[in-house]
Amino acid sequence: MYSIIYVEESVRDMPQTIEILNRYQNAAIVDCSHYGELFNRRKQNFRTQKKEPTLIIARKENKRILPIPGEYAIDAKHNFYFSHMLNCLYDCRYCFLQGMFRSASHVIFVNYSDFKTDLTSHIENTEDSICFYSGYDCDSLALDPITDFTRNFIPLFKPYQHAFLELRTKSTQIRNLLTMEPLPNIICAFSLSPNEIVGKYEAKTPSLNARLAAISSLRDAGWNIALRFDPIIFVDDFYTVYKQFFHQIYAALGSRSIHSITLGSFRLPKIFHKNMKRLYPDEPLLINGLSLTNGQIAYEENLEKKLISWCENTLKNLDSVTPVYIQRSTV
Amino acid sequence: MNTFIMALKNEAYHLIKRYHLTLVVHQPFKVYQTQNMRVILSGVGKSSSYAATKFALEDRETHHGLWVNFGVAGDSALPVGSLVSISKVTEDDTGRSWYPYVKQHPKCYVKALRTYNSPICQYPLNSSCDMEASGFMAAVSEAISSEHIHVLKLISDNSSSGIGNLTKALMKQLVAENIELINTYIKSAEENLSIEPKSFPFSIEKMFQGQHFTVTQTHQLLELYRSFCALCPEEAWPSIELNNRDKPSDILAKLRLQITQLSPKL
Numbered sequence A: 001m002y003s004i005i006y007v008e009e010s011v012r013d014m015p016q017t018i019e020i021l022n023r024y025q026n027a028a029i030v031d032c033s034h035y036g037e038l039f040n041r042r043k044q045n046f047r048t049q050k051k052e053p054t055l056i057i058a059r060k061e062n063k064r065i066l067p068i069p070g071e072y073a074i075d076a077k078h079n080f081y082f083s084h085m086l087n088c089l090y091d092c093r094y095c096f097l098q099g100m101f102r103s104a105s106h107v108i109f110v111n112y113s114d115f116k117t118d119l120t121s122h123i124e125n126t127e128d129s130i131c132f133y134s135g136y137d138c139d140s141l142a143l144d145p146i147t148d149f150t151r152n153f154i155p156l157f158k159p160y161q162h163a164f165l166e167l168r169t170k171s172t173q174i175r176n177l178l179t180m181e182p183l184p185n186i187i188c189a190f191s192l193s194p195n196e197i198v199g200k201y202e203a204k205t206p207s208l209n210a211r212l213a214a215i216s217s218l219r220d221a222g223w224n225i226a227l228r229f230d231p232i233i234f235v236d237d238f239y240t241v242y243k244q245f246f247h248q249i250y251a252a253l254g255s256r257s258i259h260s261i262t263l264g265s266f267r268l269p270k271i272f273h274k275n276m277k278r279l280y281p282d283e284p285l286l287i288n289g290l291s292l293t294n295g296q297i298a299y300e301e302n303l304e305k306k307l308i309s310w311c312e313n314t315l316k317n318l319d320s321v322t323p324v325y326i327q328r329s330t331v
Numbered sequence B: 001m002n003t004f005i006m007a008l009k010n011e012a013y014h015l016i017k018r019y020h021l022t023l024v025v026h027q028p029f030k031v032y033q034t035q036n037m038r039v040i041l042s043g044v045g046k047s048s049s050y051a052a053t054k055f056a057l058e059d060r061e062t063h064h065g066l067w068v069n070f071g072v073a074g075d076s077a078l079p080v081g082s083l084v085s086i087s088k089v090t091e092d093d094t095g096r097s098w099y100p101y102v103k104q105h106p107k108c109y110v111k112a113l114r115t116y117n118s119p120i121c122q123y124p125l126n127s128s129c130d131m132e133a134s135g136f137m138a139a140v141s142e143a144i145s146s147e148h149i150h151v152l153k154l155i156s157d158n159s160s161s162g163i164g165n166l167t168k169a170l171m172k173q174l175v176a177e178n179i180e181l182i183n184t185y186i187k188s189a190e191e192n193l194s195i196e197p198k199s200f201p202f203s204i205e206k207m208f209q210g211q212h213f214t215v216t217q218t219h220q221l222l223e224l225y226r227s228f229c230a231l232c233p234e235e236a237w238p239s240i241e242l243n244n245r246d247k248p249s250d251i252l253a254k255l256r257l258q259i260t261q262l263s264p265k266l
C-alpha cells in the first residue's frame, strides 16, 4: 500500500517501527528528523496527496493526551482524546481532517509506551469516570492490522472500571478485537450513514451492510457497541432516506442493548470549511446551503434543529432504551 | 508547463532535442521552451541553481506544472547510468534538508542526496552527491506545492569510475540513453497532479476577453466556475448581467452572489 515511508531517526529501531517496515519490503525508506518537516510544510495539497498517501512513522513528543472539544463528550466526568495516528485511509468528503491538516500523509506515532504512561497517570489521578476517545484525528480501527492499536491499548483499561476507551470507526478491521477478551469499559462506536451517503461521500469506506455485519460479530463476541450518526447530511429526500436507514439498522441489530447513540448534523469550524472549499470547489456538499451558525459552518439553525429532533424522535420510536446524545455546533 | 532547472547545456542537450525546445531567453539565464515545457540553464553550483529557480518562479503561470531539478550526480555504489528519484536533499555545509516528491518507478532508484559546494573525491556512503539540488529546493519549496517538486539525477560517476572520467560527451550520452525513461517518469509524475482544470472552456474565455484578471482573480474565477458547474451541471454559465464598466472584481462579486443563491442537489 505504501511505496514511500518516512521514518523519524529517533524511532528507527523501535520494535513497532521494525514490524511496520517488515510489512512493506518494497517501500523506499527515507530518514527524517521530525515528522513536522513533512507533515506541516506550508505548501502542499491535501487533495493531490490523498491519491497516493505516504506513511510517516514518528514519535509524539508531548501533548499526547488532550481535553476533548466540548461537543464531543458523552457521559463521563472527565473526557480526553489521544491520537496514535493522524489522518485516515478513507476519504469522506465531509471529513474535517482535510481542512485541519496540510498533508494527507498517514502518521503513526509508535511510542506507545509514552502514551500508556500518560493514560495511566490520567486514570490514576481521578476516581471519577474518565473517558478517552481515540478516533478524533483518525479512524481508530482502519489501520489496526498494521498499528496493532487495540492489542496494545485495550489491556491497559482492564484494571480500571472508572476508565473508558471509545474506539470510533467506520472500519471492519475487527480481527484483533475478536481474538481478545471483551472489556465492559471499551466502547466500539461505529459511524453509520445511509447507503446513499456512503456511496456518494464516504469514498473507500466499507458499505453499510459490511459495517452492520462487523457490529453483529463484535456484539456476539460480547463487546459494547455504540452508534454514531454524525454527520447527519441533509440530502434530497432526507426523511425517506434516513427513515429507511434507521429501520435497516434496527432490523439488522435486533433488540439487544446498545451502549449509546450520538447525533450531530453536518458542521465544520469556519477555517476548516474554508480550506476544504478551496480543495473541492466542485463539491456541492461544501458549497451552498450552509451558514455560519454558533461559530461553525453548518445548516441554518432552524433546519439543523428540525433534522436532529426528527432523527431523535424516529430513533426513540425504534429504541426507547438507548440514551441518545445530541452533539451540537459549538465554537 | 513543466519547468526543468539544469546546470549545463550538455545535460540539457537531449531534452532540448527530444521536446523540440527553442531558445527564447538569453539573459540572465538561458531558457529553452515550448508550450508545455521549459529548461532553464542555471550554471554550476547551488547559488546559481537557487538564482535560476527564483528567476523561473517569477512566471506564476508555470506554478501548476512540475518543477524538476535534473542533472548528473555521483554515487558510491549505484551503476553509472542509473536514474535516481531523490527522496531527501541535504545541504552539506548547513545540514538543512528538504524532501522532494518521489514517484516510484520500477527502473528508477530512490535515494537521498547531499549537495556539496565543490566536487568531492570521497563519495558519501548512503547518499548520492551533486552541487545544485539544495539551491533548487531552497528556492522552489517556498513557492510551489510539494507534490510538484522532483529532483531527478542520473548517476555519472561512482567509486569505481571516479569523477575524472566524466566528460561532456559522457553526460550527453547518459541522458540520451535514458531519455525515454525520463519521459515516462515525468508522465507518471504529471498524473498525480491532474485534478484541477487549469483553464476555461473557449466560450468562457471569449466572454472575458479584454478584461485583465490578475493571477489570483483568475484562480478565483476558475473556482467559482467549478462551483457553478457542480451546482448546475446542465448550464454553461450563470445568467448574470455584466456591463462595460464592470471591473474583474465586480464580475467576481456578481458571480459569487449568484452562486450562493443556488441550492445544491445532494
Ligand code: SF4
Pocket: A087, A088, A089, A090, A091, A092, A094, A095, A096, A097, A137, A138, A139, A170
Ligand atoms: S472515516 Fe472518519 S477520519 Fe476517516 S476520512 Fe472518514 S470522517 Fe475522516
